[in-house]
Amino acid sequence: MPAPLEEGETRSPGHHIELVDDNPSPKHEGETSPGLRNSKGWDGKLRVPPKNAVLANPEALSDPEYSDDEHIVPGEEVAADEDLLDGEPLDTDEIMCTHSRIQSINALQLKRFTKVARICLRQNLIQDIEGLSGVAGTLEDLDLYDNLISHISRAGLADLTGLTCLDLSFNKIKHIKHINHLQNLKDLFFVSNKISKIEGLEGLTKLRNLELGSNRIRELENLSPLTALEELWVAKNKVTELHGLGGLANLRLLSIQSNRIRDLSPLRDVPQLEELYISHNALESLTGLEQNTKLRVLDVSNNKVASLAGLGPLADLEELWASYNLVSDMADVERELADKKKLTTVYFEGNPLQLRSPALYRNKVRLTLPQVHQIDATFVKTS
Known part of the structure; x- marks a missing residue:
């Protein structure tokens, strides 16, 4: 990696140019480069007059065999993603790593954390659910909110049977699948994805809270297996009828704002309802x-x-x-x-x-x- 630029120095491909200001303006306290920023911040333009630019490698202009590769100054290698967690004790029960531009869960080498119960990787660049089998024995809460996940692979969550909470909100998921073996789940979040059908939930008999807001759902269906469900959140969808709630004997809260409901009579199927947001x-x-x-x-x-x-x-x-x-x-x-x-x-x-x-x-x-x-x-x- 090239050496970091010093103040007043810039770099362009193929040439090394050192910029020197013969008459630098005085600096104010707390200001590193006066004149290099406008009222809205750096605008990408140099503020050093071109006449003061000194070409540090003039041979690059005349030698056709000149190669930048031969003149690269050795730099420090960028650390891999696993180094993000180097400061965590190996017996920690919680890993929080948000907004860190993580692209691969595998690269974090999570298996070294033998007692971790909660992993939160919100607001990263993760596309695939992977690399979690090594913590399957202890993991209870997995938060992958606001990433780039488009599908749930069969292998991704296969071993995580101890999960009680799974948050896949704000991703790009179109289908709910490969989660019905997670029979200990109590809280499941799919807010703001691209889901058009409620499916793949059979077997989740301990689920208490299901959040499906801001999707593309048109019908309340396939919910009857969720016999322990207490809260159902389906705001900002395209639901037109309240049918499909029969069998949810423990449902006490229904949030169905911003849909297309006209008739409340199907709610007779859930007479135990305590809170209705419509x-x-x-x-x-x-x-x-x-x-x-x-x-x-x-x-x-x-x-x-x-x-x-x-x-x-x-x-x-x-x-x-x-x-x-x-x-x-x-x-x-x-x-x-x-x-x-x-x-x-x-x-x-x-x-x-x-x-x-x-x-x-x-x-x-x-x-x-x-x-x-x-x-x-x-x-x-x-x-």
């Missing part, structure tokens, strides 16, 4: 929720709901987020919510009932729902 859809009505009597948190913001009818049976409701809908009647609010003794938070901002009389709006809600402690972002004073 903002930014195509809802015009809340009817269909009557059997979801265990709901504590309901977010229906940014839809086209004109009435709160359907919320009457939800006696355990604690939070209702209904901003930016078409609710206009305070009598409707009173009819559906006044008896909800556990209700502490309501959001109605952006509805006609707020826009019509913004100065009186909060006071009207407070009088209608005296049990509430928070109206939109404002806490209600209590005596």
Whole structure:
């Protein structure tokens, strides 16, 4: 490797040119090269007048046999990826190496770490899942968030049967496969990939949390084998119907914002649901929720709901987020919510009932729902 450049020196292919400034400008404290940067930083242009440039190897211009290869100054060899972890004790239980331009897991020589339980290689340049069999006996948490992985090979995760958490979010994966043997998984993340179909999850009977947000999924399918599933996150997809949740007897949280849902009635298949986040859809009505009597948190913001009818049976409701809908009647609010003794938070901002009389709006809600402690972002004073 060529020697590092000194201040005022540059290098171009085939010639060694030393630039000398005969009249250097004075330096200010903390400034290494005054005049070499504009207001936005280095712009790639030299600030030394061309007349001051001195050619250190003029023979290069006249000798056709001159070769730069013969005049390279020996430099220090760039360390391989495994040297990134040289400072880690071999008995560490956690390896964190983020944003380090790692391209190969194999090159890290992870097998030398005999007790590692968590490996986090976020924000690197990894394309293939490999080189992990040597830590299979202890590894429980693998985080490969924000890399360049496009597929899950059969061999890549084959030996990692002890994994309880796997994060492959923000990659380029199109198909969920070769993970159904990971029967100890409890948390699985595939956020922001290119997945169009929910598949390959059979056997994951201990899975509690599945995140599939920001993909290309159109249908909730093949979920019934996930009998322990408690949380399902599928926001920012292209789902049009809530069918496919039957059999998920432990599902308590469903996050399905920014999809294309119109009908809530299929949620009768998950009557134990406690939290539903379904903002930014195509809802015009809340009817269909009557059997979801265990709901504590309901977010229906940014839809086209004109009435709160359907919320009457939800006696355990604690939070209702209904901003930016078409609710206009305070009598409707009173009819559906006044008896909800556990209700502490309501959001109605952006509805006609707020826009019509913004100065009186909060006071009207407070009088209608005296049990509430928070109206939109404002806490209600209590005596």
